[in-house]
Amino acid sequence: MIADDHRLVLDGIRRALEADGGFEIVGETQSGTQVLPLVAREKPDLVLLDVRMPHMDGLACLDQIRARHPEVKVVMLSASSSPELVEAALRRGASAYVIKTVEPNDLPATLRQALEGNVRTPVGGTESEPPQVKSLGLTERELTILGALARGLSNDEIAKELWVAPQTVKFHLTNIYRKLGVKNRTEATRLAYQHGLVESPLYADD
Numbered sequence: 001m002i003a004d005d006h007r008l009v010l011d012g013i014r015r016a017l018e019a020d021g022g023f024e025i026v027g028e029t030q031s032g033t034q035v036l037p038l039v040a041r042e043k044p045d046l047v048l049l050d051v052r053m054p055h056m057d058g059l060a061c062l063d064q065i066r067a068r069h070p071e072v073k074v075v076m077l078s079a080s081s082s083p084e085l086v087e088a089a090l091r092r093g094a095s096a097y098v099i100k101t102v103e104p105n106d107l108p109a110t111l112r113q114a115l116e117g118n119v120r121t122p123v124g125g126t127e128s129e130p131p132q133v134k135s136l137g138l139t140e141r142e143l144t145i146l147g148a149l150a151r152g153l154s155n156d157e158i159a160k161e162l163w164v165a166p167q168t169v170k171f172h173l174t175n176i177y178r179k180l181g182v183k184n185r186t187e188a189t190r191l192a193y194q195h196g197l198v199e200s201p202l203y204a205d206d
Helices: 007-020 032-042 058-068 083-091 104-116 140-150 155-162 166-180 185-194
Strands: 046-050 073-078 096-099
Touching: 007 104, 032 046, 032 058, 046 058, 046 104, 058 073, 058 083, 073 104, 083 096, 096 104, 140 155, 140 166, 140 185, 155 166, 166 185
Parallel strands: 046 073, 073 096
Antiparallel strands: none
């Protein structure tokens, strides 16, 4: 069973597993609240579960699956490679943690490993990943503005939402770009999404 709030991701996973020929997909959902009912009805051997899901996040779903269906294996899927998030998922019973930069052709083998036993390291990361955003010292206000960027808001719209002057927004954006080492809002949004700092990205994963 596959649960991810992005249709493109769902379609990509389905294609990779269908091309492998060794998996049967018994259910798909884009909503966290549908995960438990689907698991109860379809009784899958394995659930591939996005960490960030609308209405009920993936870690909460993981807790429920482990409590109600302990025989079902769960593999977490995320754009974030945060060590804290990886550890939290594995500690709460995930059989593996797959980062969305994983090569599609590698996914079937990873899922087979998860069915056979725990995969204790995140799968799909690269040595050239950007540095963790949280270590670059973004303030709470800068994180708020970053989230607004990810929702596609203009500088004026952000200013109205935060009750500040547009010049203040520009000042914060200059600092955000400098701290993240990026040149524009597109790069900032992608970087923020890669590290799990925004939940509704304007840009889907590659």
